[in-house]
Amino acid sequence: MNTRTRPYRRLPTPIAALAAAVKARLVIYGVTIRDSFVVLLPITFVGVTASLLLNQPFLTLRQLMSRVLGATWPAAIHHVMNATYGVFGLALAVVVSIRLAHRLAADDGRDDGIQAWVGIAALANFMLWTGVVGLPVTTALAQHSMLQGIGIGLLTAELLRPLATVCRGAPDYDSEPVFHHAMRMTAPLAILGLIVMLAAQAVAALAPAGAPWLARLAANINPWMEADWLLNTCVVLLNELCWFVGMHGNVAVDQLAHLLFGITGDSFQQALSWRPLVDTFGLLGGSGAALGLVLALFIVAREGPLRRLALMSALPSVFNISELLIFGLPIALNPMFLAPFLLAPLALTLIAVAASHAGLVPLHDLTVPWTTPPLLSGYLVTGSWHGAALQALGLVVSTLIYLPFVRRAEARRLREQKLAFDTAIDAIVAPAQPHLRSVLRSGKSGMIARGLLATLARDLGTPAVSLAFQPKHDRDGVAVGVEALLRWRHGRYGPVRADAAIMLAEQGGLIGRLGGWVLEEACACKARWNAQGLSHITMAINVSPLQLDAPELPRLLADCLRRNRLAPGEIQLEVTESQAIPAHEMVDSNLAAIVSMGVSLAMDDFGMGYSSLLHMRRFPIHAIKIDGSLTRDVLTNSISRDIIHSIASLGTARAVEVVAEFVETAEQRDALLALGCEVFQGYLYSPPLAADDCARYLTRHGAVARRA
Numbered sequence: 001m002n003t004r005t006r007p008y009r010r011l012p013t014p015i016a017a018l019a020a021a022v023k024a025r026l027v028i029y030g031v032t033i034r035d036s037f038v039v040l041l042p043i044t045f046v047g048v049t050a051s052l053l054l055n056q057p058f059l060t061l062r063q064l065m066s067r068v069l070g071a072t073w074p075a076a077i078h079h080v081m082n083a084t085y086g087v088f089g090l091a092l093a094v095v096v097s098i099r100l101a102h103r104l105a106a107d108d109g110r111d112d113g114i115q116a117w118v119g120i121a122a123l124a125n126f127m128l129w130t131g132v133v134g135l136p137v138t139t140a141l142a143q144h145s146m147l148q149g150i151g152i153g154l155l156t157a158e159l160l161r162p163l164a165t166v167c168r169g170a171p172d173y174d175s176e177p178v179f180h181h182a183m184r185m186t187a188p189l190a191i192l193g194l195i196v197m198l199a200a201q202a203v204a205a206l207a208p209a210g211a212p213w214l215a216r217l218a219a220n221i222n223p224w225m226e227a228d229w230l231l232n233t234c235v236v237l238l239n240e241l242c243w244f245v246g247m248h249g250n251v252a253v254d255q256l257a258h259l260l261f262g263i264t265g266d267s268f269q270q271a272l273s274w275r276p277l278v279d280t281f282g283l284l285g286g287s288g289a290a291l292g293l294v295l296a297l298f299i300v301a302r303e304g305p306l307r308r309l310a311l312m313s314a315l316p317s318v319f320n321i322s323e324l325l326i327f328g329l330p331i332a333l334n335p336m337f338l339a340p341f342l343l344a345p346l347a348l349t350l351i352a353v354a355a356s357h358a359g360l361v362p363l364h365d366l367t368v369p370w371t372t373p374p375l376l377s378g379y380l381v382t383g384s385w386h387g388a389a390l391q392a393l394g395l396v397v398s399t400l401i402y403l404p405f406v407r408r409a410e411a412r413r414l415r416e417q418k419l420a421f422d423t424a425i426d427a428i429v430a431p432a433q434p435h436l437r438s439v440l441r442s443g444k445s446g447m448i449a450r451g452l453l454a455t456l457a458r459d460l461g462t463p464a465v466s467l468a469f470q471p472k473h474d475r476d477g478v479a480v481g482v483e484a485l486l487r488w489r490h491g492r493y494g495p496v497r498a499d500a501a502i503m504l505a506e507q508g509g510l511i512g513r514l515g516g517w518v519l520e521e522a523c524a525c526k527a528r529w530n531a532q533g534l535s536h537i538t539m540a541i542n543v544s545p546l547q548l549d550a551p552e553l554p555r556l557l558a559d560c561l562r563r564n565r566l567a568p569g570e571i572q573l574e575v576t577e578s579q580a581i582p583a584h585e586m587v588d589s590n591l592a593a594i595v596s597m598g599v600s601l602a603m604d605d606f607g608m609g610y611s612s613l614l615h616m617r618r619f620p621i622h623a624i625k626i627d628g629s630l631t632r633d634v635l636t637n638s639i640s641r642d643i644i645h646s647i648a649s650l651g652t653a654r655a656v657e658v659v660a661e662f663v664e665t666a667e668q669r670d671a672l673l674a675l676g677c678e679v680f681q682g683y684l685y686s687p688p689l690a691a692d693d694c695a696r697y698l699t700r701h702g703a704v705a706r707r708a
Contacts, residue, residue, distance in 0.1 A: 028103060030333055033150055033246070036095040037327040043091065044327050047084030048316045050077050056319065057369035089145030090126050092246075096153025097122035104157065117185045122156040124189070125196040132200035146246040156192065163188035228274065232353055235278055236346045243287045244341060246332055250287075277356070277363065279320075280381045282349030284374050284394050286322025289344040291374060292398025293317075293325055296406040299399070303492065304417070306410055319371040329409075336409055344401045348394040361386045421493050424448035428500045453508040455490060456501060460510075460517055464489050467521050468688035471697060472540075472659065472681045475673055479701040481538035483574065483681065484522040485688050486514075502576070506546050515547045519560055523571065525691050527564035534698050540572045540602060545581040554593040561597075568598030572623065576604045591619040602659070606647060624651055626677070628662035634671050641675060648676025 101118040167187040242249035285291025297310035313324040378387030424445040472481040486498045505511040526539045600622035633640040651658040660672040663682030
């Protein structure tokens with residue numbers, strides 16, 4: 001008897017379990033907030049564009065716009081900004097609450113209708129908070145209140161469901177569902193609003209914290225070192241950290257400007273931080289030295305969302321507007337980009353401070369508009385090319401700082417893209433729920449399926465879609481035919497499974513066009529082979545059951561034979577069972593017409609389809625291909641052997657050729673031959689080949705019998 005005892009496994013303590021639960025919740029919060037910033041990217045983009053137009057620094061352009069658009073164009077742009085930037089905090093509260101409620105409902109595996117009201121509750125709570133705290137209207141709803149919006153959104157989504165559970169009344173089966181849920185949510189919304197109002201009153205009652213120590217900071221450290229080193233560091237870190245957690249960093253810095261910068265418009269002093277130095281040399285492209293990030297994105301991301309984001313952000317970043325990157329990448333609340341977001345502007349600012357102390361760049365008391373592009377602003381502030389050169393150096397430094405982080409983000413994106421693609425392909429070909437059309441599904445898999453379908457439609461007729469040909473051999477090893485197989489290489493994902501491409505085409509209404517292209521290409525290839533003396537080789541072409549219901553199929557087939565001067569017996573149509581063969585009169589009529597013109601029919605994947613045996617009674621079949629799941633197991637599974645033997649016996653009795661596919665070893669081939677199979681196809685003989693390679697293969701193996 002084994003006397004060894006199992007190692008002691010300490011059970012998690014309540015504190016450890018609580019810590020794990022809190023950590024998991026914080027992860028959910030982080031993902032929800034980052035996703036919410038991305039959801040609001042459209043209004044961010046519109047707001048950035050409006051801000052760029054309103055604040056562009058070139059007087060000539062502003063005068064031109066006034067002549068073209070009229071003198072009131074700035075007011076119109078202000079309206080656009082008020083409708084985008086002006087409601088960003090409010091919109092963030094609503095989006096965060098809805099997305100968090102949806103995620104929590106999905107985690108709980110239930111949908112109790114709360115998501116429909118959580119956005120309304122967040123809207124009301126946000127307005128309650130701003131009203132009680134007494135924020136000015138110009139800042140209450142805008143980007144200045146982003147942190148407030150995040151907090152209100154999280155609080156609303158977290159508390160509304162427990163309150164709704166506590167206040168749940170008896171089910172009212174006679175009411176309409178919408179009315180029932182509305183009545184059920186009235187009390188929870190009122191209670192939650194009261195909680196928010198009391199919390200806002202408590203915050204409003206607190207005395208604002210002063211910063212007398214900050215006012216004395218410069219005087220205290222000046223005897224030891226130039227204060228601008230520390231003050232500039234504080235300014236940059238304060239600005240960047242505020243933006244990172246969802247607060248408007250520029251507003252926070254402006255509120256402390258009198259303590260950090262001195263009087264606006266003063267000349268450079270080493271005893272204080274100097275706002276033009278930070279803005280001009282530290283924040284190239286906006287907060288986070290975003291222009292360096294844009295260049296890093298262009299260097300690393302050749303395609304995909306990061307590349308598109310770089311294209312969208314390039315022009316705003318030239319004018320020092322970085323919101324698209326902060327909320328679109330996003331940088332806000334994204335730990336992956338915290339280090340470079342802090343380090344890049346800090347490094348650039350300290351380099352500028354060092355250059356000023358060394359006398360390399362003279363700093364003039366000249367205020368330039370904050371949207372002045374780099375190089376130009378550096379020249380204006382210093383009155384020398386040295387300023388532009390210093391900005392160029394900063395651009396190189398910030399790009400190098402961001403590069404490794406962008407590479408890591410792109411590598412992670414590519415891994416996630418590959419995983420999402422594989423998941424979508426598995427969903428497309430999954431046999432469990434054939435009634436669910438992948439192109440109509442919601443979520444990531446549905447988006448990928450629809451994107452693949454659109455790309456397939458564009459690629460059809462280009463080198464991205466092609467045919468490969470796999471030879472078939474008789475019992476003596478002689479090549480007697482080939483099967484034309486679809487191949488599709490996607491520009492982003494690489495090779496796509498043929499069965500997935502066919503199912504997408506079937507679900508998206510593209511199968512008629514795809515099937516017609518395959519038929520034409522295969523017949524044209526067969527005509528070229530005939531000129532090389534391979535007219536005895538039979539070309540098998542797959543057709544979808546959905547094609548059989550198309551009235552034009554017999555005419556299309558006849559036209560292909562005539563154009564390529566092929567005898568009908570050279571072509572065999574393999575009917576796949578990716579879909580059930582429609583029991584329509586048109587299908588029977590088409591199959592009868594195809595057989596009457598001399599083209600043979602084969603049933604693919606026989607034995608595992610919807611109703612293979614019934615099809616033999618319904619229309620004449622000249623060949624049956626045993627399903628690959630059976631032939632693969634012939635050496636190890638007695639049930640598979642019995643099924644194959646029964647199919648082969650049926651084929652012999654009905655004078656139908658029996659083809660075994662996925663034949664990979666000589667032992668497997670011999671076992672299938674003993675069970676009654678007559679023709680073999682698989683890697684034992686050859687993988688699928690390009691047309692020219694296959695022609696050479698058939699020439700070598702088509703005349704002399706050769707055993708593998």
